[in-house]
Amino acid sequence: MKCALITGGSRGIGRAICIKMAAMGYYVLVNYKSNIAEAEKTLALVREAGGNGELLPFDVADKDNIGYVLGNWINTNEDMHIDILVNNAGIRDDSLMAWMAEEQWEHVMKTNLDSFFYVTRLVLNSMLQRKYGRIINVVSLSGLKGLAGQTNYSAAKSGVIGATKALAQEVGRQGITVNALAPGFIKTDMTEGLDEKELRGLIPTKRFGTPEEVAFAAGFLAAPEAGYITGQVLSVNGGLYS
Numbered sequence: 189m190k191c192a193l194i195t196g197g198s199r200g201i202g203r204a205i206c207i208k209m210a211a212m213g214y215y216v217l218v219n220y221k222s223n224i225a226e227a228e229k230t231l232a233l234v235r236e237a238g239g240n241g242e243l244l245p246f247d248v249a250d251k252d253n254i255g256y257v258l259g260n261w262i263n264t265n266e267d268m269h270i271d272i273l274v275n276n277a278g279i280r281d282d283s284l285m286a287w288m289a290e291e292q293w294e295h296v297m298k299t300n301l302d303s304f305f306y307v308t309r310l311v312l313n314s315m316l317q318r319k320y321g322r323i324i325n326v327v328s329l330s331g332l333k334g335l336a337g338q339t340n341y342s343a344a345k346s347g348v349i350g351a352t353k354a355l356a357q358e359v360g361r362q363g364i365t366v367n368a369l370a371p372g373f374i375k376t377d378m379t380e381g382l383d384e385k386e387l388r389g390l391i392p393t394k395r396f397g398t399p400e401e402v403a404f405a406a407g408f409l410a411a412p413e414a415g416y417i418t419g420q421v422l423s424v425n426g427g428l429y430s
Contacts, residue, residue: 189268192410193217193258195248195307196277198227200376201326204399205274206230208407210239214272217244217261221277248277248303249295258310269318272410273311275304275348276326280378282337293340300344304351312359321364322410325352326402327421329372333429345370349421356419365418367409371402372425392427 192209196202198220206216207230216234218241220227227243234241246257262270278300281292304325315321330338331345349368356366373387374397388394402424408414409422423429 189215190272191215191217191268191270192272192274193219193244193270193307193311194274194276195219195303196221198223198230200378201371201374201399201402202274202276203230203233204403205276205406206241207233207237208400208403209272209274209410210234210237210241212407212410214239215268216241217270218242219244219246219248219277221245221247248307249298251302251306254303254306254310258307262310262314269314270311271315271320272322272324273308274324274326274406274410275307277303278326278328278345280338280341282341284337285339288340296340297344300341301347301351304348308355312364315364316359316362319363321359321362322414323352323355323364323366324406324409325349325366325368326406327352327368327370329370329423329425329429332370332421332423352421353419360418363415365409365415367418368421369402369405369409370421370423370425372397372423372428374399374402374424390428391425395426397424397426 192214194206197206197218210216218230247253281296325348327345327348330342331349334342352366352368405424
């Protein structure tokens with residue numbers, strides 16, 4: 189059975205990508221950390237889209253938890269293969285660097301950057317054996333241009349962009365593509381505190397994007413026909429920074 193694992197799949201962009209992968213015929217593994225109610229809602233929407241899946245709770249900031257939960261799932265489901273990995277889980281904890289606590293730096297780096305390494309390394313082995321895979325990393329406009337108050341978040345997302353380009357060169361000959369999506373201002377929980385009316389003036393399309401628009405881009409990169417697209421960062425930002 190072909191599977192798609194989406195980290196941080198319980199809400200927002202992650203939820204929209206789960207629904208998109210279900211519509212493309214994949215068995216969806218919905219990762220979440222603690223909000224089981226929202227994760228179950230995502231799974232219900234996956235089934236409404238004509239697909240199926242299951243919940244896979246683990247903390248992407250905890251390498252031991254990743255190894256135990258995801259590693260155990262891979263070992264006990266030998267007839268199910270993760271063809272699509274979407275590293276979507278992430279957090280912000282903004283502060284000017286002069287006042288940033290060590291904990292703010294470390295937690296953001298673990299959740300946004302370290303998680304890429306520990307999750308991808310586990311999934312990559314079976315992709316290499318089957319000589320097929322699609323790895324999609326959800327980064328950010330912040331990782332491309334840097335944003336004041338987000339030195340931790342910008343550093344983490346920039347790190348994932350560099351890792352995306354490097355890994356794409358390592359595994360391209362095995363039929364595995366590695367790409368990144370860089371959303372701009374998208375209507376999700378992470379942008380609720382922003383002044384949308386003011387920020388719209390900076391965006392050529394004069395609006396925030398939707399999670400479904402990011403999910404469409406993820407579906408494009410996940411398609412078998414996208415096999416010659418790798419090492420790329422696709423911006424979904426309304427023309428804000430191109």
